[in-house]
Amino acid sequence: MEYVKVAQVSELGSGAKKKVSVGGNEVLLANIEGSFYAIDNTCPHMGGSLYEGKLEGTNVICPRHGSVFDVTNGKVVERGTLFLIKVKVHDLKSYPVKVEGADIMIGVE
Numbered sequence: 001m002e003y004v005k006v007a008q009v010s011e012l013g014s015g016a017k018k019k020v021s022v023g024g025n026e027v028l029l030a031n032i033e034g035s036f037y038a039i040d041n042t043c044p045h046m047g048g049s050l051y052e053g054k055l056e057g058t059n060v061i062c063p064r065h066g067s068v069f070d071v072t073n074g075k076v077v078e079r080g081t082l083f084l085i086k087v088k089v090h091d092l093k094s095y096p097v098k099v100e101g102a103d104i105m106i107g108v109e
């Protein structure tokens with residue numbers, strides 16, 4: 001696995017998020033109480049950018065139809081709704097993150 005530098009620790013305080021590009025994928029990087037996590041940024045329903053969504057605790061809420069994903073592991077917490085019907089979503093890929101000195105690195109295969 002190769003680790004790619006995506007941000008500086010000083011850029012992302014607790015509760016902050018950043019959209020980064022890793023291995024051709026858009027990835028959401030978030031600082032949750034001092035720990036960094038990375039999951040795919042694109043909602044599997046209709047492509048909402050989770051970076052534009054709200055972070056609540058360890059969850060991020062899709063800004064388009066409200067599906068909720070756990071940023072620590074990419075798992076679906078709650079499906080959003082469109083026209084009163086629950087949308088179809090699946091778990092997101094999550095990426096290993098490590099901190100080396102002042103750098104935040106994301107692992108890609």
Ligand code: FES
Binds near residue numbers: 043046048065066067
């Ligand atoms: S695009 Fe994310 S819930 Fe519809």
